[in-house]
Amino acid sequence: MRTRPLKVALLGCGVVGSEVARIMTTHADDLAARIGAPVELAGVAVRRPSKVREGIDPALVTTDATALVKRGDIDVVVEVIGGIEPARTLITTAFEHGASVVSANKALLAQDGAALHAAAGQHGKDLYYEAAVAGAIPLIRPLRESLAGDKVNRVLGIVNGTTNFILDKMDSTGAGYQEALDEATALGYAEADPTADVEGFDAAAKAAILAGIAFHTRVRLDDVYREGMTEVTAADFRSATEMGCTIKLLAICERARDGASVTARVHPAMIPLSHPLASVRGAYNAVFVESDAAGQLMFYGPGAGGSPTASAVLGDLVAVCRNRLNGTTGPGESAYADLTVSSMGEVVTRYHISLDVADKPGVLAQVATVFAEHGVSIDTVRQQGKDGEASLVVVTHRASDASLTGTVEALRKLDTVRGVASIMRVEGE
Structure with a gap:
């Protein structure tokens, strides 16, 4: 095993970032054994340095994220701050100064994924982002690696735990939308401002990422049709029950039958109770993939939360560090198909x-x-x-x-x- 540690810079130390730091510390020996070299947390960029962060050396904490990613001795930057800026500039700066990047930033990847992949390729670095879609569920890596030799025709999924909790509560108890939302908020499943979830913005960003990977075509957030679930009523659920259905907020990415175009959309839909997605309860996520050779596959698990998302981040970190040691990079953007994105x-x-x-x-x-x-x-x-x-x-x-x-x-x-x-x-x- 190499003795010089691989140095990791962490951008953001909130719910997810703090879990990443904790796991890096508590599982340091296991991570080193799996990677082939120790990994060292070399710096943590935050907005509020005075906040007590248990298990993190205060000497590692900085408010100057730019200086951290420019250090030159950083091997991997882990970005979990979210949003478009300063995340975009920090990621591209990291590539320019020799670091690979692991990100959980679905909004940025959905908007500027092509440019970020291009920057990573230009500098010979990795860009991994398993945690950007469906939390701990292994989904991106199976789509771009395990199914790389197959033809994916459809990706149909529940990719937002907050909305699934609300709709499941409406279905199981007969509650109205506002009552179910209030319970989700009280339990911590919904943010104080739930707009990104209930209006489908979060799911749309994930749909853009999934469609791009599944169909080897660039799909931007603006290409995704989006419709929220705030108008779903108890009466809708009664009608669904009469049809032998339930209602879910779905992200649907599919290839046209002639193979010449693709679509990506997010909206509430009735699905039969016999469909595997109908039984996904609470705040869980599930994604149903249909392909030519593999047939039908379903990926299921917790789609959000500090520990589940950190699990996906650490999985990417191990892969990127292994690539770093071997002098290689993993899969980059695959957009060779360049299919039309239909309305x-x-x-x-x-x-x-x-x-x-x-x-x-x-x-x-x-x-x-x-x-x-x-x-x-x-x-x-x-x-x-x-x-x-x-x-x-x-x-x-x-x-x-x-x-x-x-x-x-x-x-x-x-x-x-x-x-x-x-x-x-x-x-x-």
């Missing part, structure tokens, strides 16, 4: 539409005519009426999302339609 309108899916309509003869015929005019075939219809008002639930066959959207817009214009109570896509069949 949401080209996605083919099914709809569950709930309408409030006048309870009088001819209404169903009018509604059916609108669907026919837009080329959307109806699968089932369920109607309930009382005192001049009625609820009409229509489930469609598969059609383009553009056709379904046009259908809904036309339905809103009918005099006999009082309102469109709910629109939900149906997936996983």
